[in-house]
Amino acid sequence: MKFIFNCIRFVFRLIWRLIWGLIWSVALSFLVLVGVFYFTTSTETGAEGLSQALRTTVTQVDQFLTHQGLSTGFQTNEGIQSHQLTDEHATTGARWDQPSATIYIDTNNETFRSAYQEAIDSWNQTGAFTFQIINDKDKADIVAAEMNDGNVSAAGEAESQTNLLTKRFTHVTVRLNSYYLLDRRYGYSHERIVNTAAHELGHAIGLDHNEEESVMQSAGSFYSIQPIDIQAVKDLYQS
Numbered sequence: 001m002k003f004i005f006n007c008i009r010f011v012f013r014l015i016w017r018l019i020w021g022l023i024w025s026v027a028l029s030f031l032v033l034v035g036v037f038y039f040t041t042s043t044e045t046g047a048e049g050l051s052q053a054l055r056t057t058v059t060q061v062d063q064f065l066t067h068q069g070l071s072t073g074f075q076t077n078e079g080i081q082s083h084q085l086t087d088e089h090a091t092t093g094a095r096w097d098q099p100s101a102t103i104y105i106d107t108n109n110e111t112f113r114s115a116y117q118e119a120i121d122s123w124n125q126t127g128a129f130t131f132q133i134i135n136d137k138d139k140a141d142i143v144a145a146e147m148n149d150g151n152v153s154a155a156g157e158a159e160s161q162t163n164l165l166t167k168r169f170t171h172v173t174v175r176l177n178s179y180y181l182l183d184r185r186y187g188y189s190h191e192r193i194v195n196t197a198a199h200e201l202g203h204a205i206g207l208d209h210n211e212e213e214s215v216m217q218s219a220g221s222f223y224s225i226q227p228i229d230i231q232a233v234k235d236l237y238q239s
């Protein structure tokens with residue numbers, strides 16, 4: 001009886017030591033990483049540099065775990081940053097001659113490709129405007145591309161060239177910003193990425209911002225193409 005008791009106690013002690021060993025190893029590795037990042041990547045010194053190194057470590061470890069498929073949904077202090085701004089589009093007052101344009105999808109990113117594809121399908125289904133996908137970038141009226149820019153606060157942009165005499169577009173480039181849209185810390189769902197693509201294509205059609213329930217809201221990307229948007233395209237191309 002005493003022997004069995006001793007055995008159980010031995011096993012428990014062993015498990016206890018293993019757990020503590022593991023905790024110590026993890027804690028020690030973490031501290032070493034913080035130290036490494038402090039001396040290599042921190043741009044500040046003292047407490048600010050240390051907190052910078054700490055954030056870098058947490059982000060790196062989290063990214064590593066995510067990469068290994070072990071993500072626990074663990075968030076850093078920065079957490080899910082709310083990012084809302086779709087773009088800072090200025091009114092152009094321009095449109096295409098006809099309610100149709102050719103478009104070339106200029107990205108190899110699968111998420112963006114399918115988002116553009118879905119957004120194009122949605123616009124085409126409205127019957128108000130038709131995008132025709134072509135494979136020749138030089139011949140396309142519209143180029144649907146991507147960018148990776150943290151210096152701008154927008155999730156996308158639409159850059160247009162207009163014939164100022166006729167007020168007609170000659171070329172439009174739309175871009176989705178992977179800096180926000182593809183960084184899971186900003187929490188963009190596939191649906192919101194598609195809405196962002198549909199929004200930028202709305203600018204490529206000639207639509208301005210509309211703060212009603214509309215795909216053209218300047219922030220949020222919470223709405224897909226709404227009846228109000230279809231009407232706006234019809235009005236724009238009526239004359």
Ligand SMILES: [Zn+2]
Pocket residue numbers: 086087088089199203209216217218
């Ligand atoms: Zn916009």
